[in-house]
Structure formats: structure tokens, C-alpha cells
Amino acid sequence: NREWWKTLQLNGKRKKGYADWIDQANTFYSHAPAVVQEFKKFNITQADLDKGKTLTQAVAAAFARQKIETSLAQQATQQRDAALEALHNWMSDFMSIARVALKEHPQQLELLGVIV
DSSP: OHHHHHHTTOSSOOOOSHHHHHHHHHHHHHHGGGGHHHHHTTTOOHHHHHHHHHHHHHHHHHHHHHHHHHHHHHHHHHHHHHHHHHHHHHHHHHHHHHHHHTTTOHHHHHHTTOOO
């Protein structure tokens, strides 16, 4: 029956990206109960369809968590880079002041890592 193949999105190729695949799988599982009798011809029961739907939902939840974690990692990287930039600026000012303050004591400058 071409009509239910089309409704279940069984015609054509499977989607490649996770978001597209999840959308296609959700469409399949949401419409599958309407044609469960057809699936019985292939020894596929409602329990099999329910299990597939549950697994698809688990994949969708994991995909959503991954997106959130990726976003959080990007934010943490930006915060780290900003903190390092602020530290670099502070250290630059500090070293300039230390060179002036310790001009008479070059050994102490070397303790700070300044080669004299």
C-alpha cells in the first residue's frame, strides 16, 4: 500500500542527520499504530513498535543533551578565554610596574621570571 508507505515515510531514502532522522522516525512511530495490522504480516507487533518508539525517544533525548553540552562547552571556552585575556593584561601591567620598582634589584626581577 503506497499510501501508508508514504504516510510512514518509508518511501525514499533514510535521512542522514540526527535531527532529520529523529523527525522521520517520530513520524513513522506516530503513524504506525494505524497500520499495525499490515506490520503483523511481517511478524512486527505493537510491542515491537512501542519498543522502537521508546528507543527513538531515547536517541532524541541524548541528542538534545549533546546539543546543550556543546553549547555549555562553548560558553565555558569563551569565559576561559576572557579570563585568560584579563590575566594577561593584568600581568603585563604588573611586569611593567615590577621592572620600574625593581630596577635597582635585578635578582628579584629574575625571581619573577624576567631575564635581566
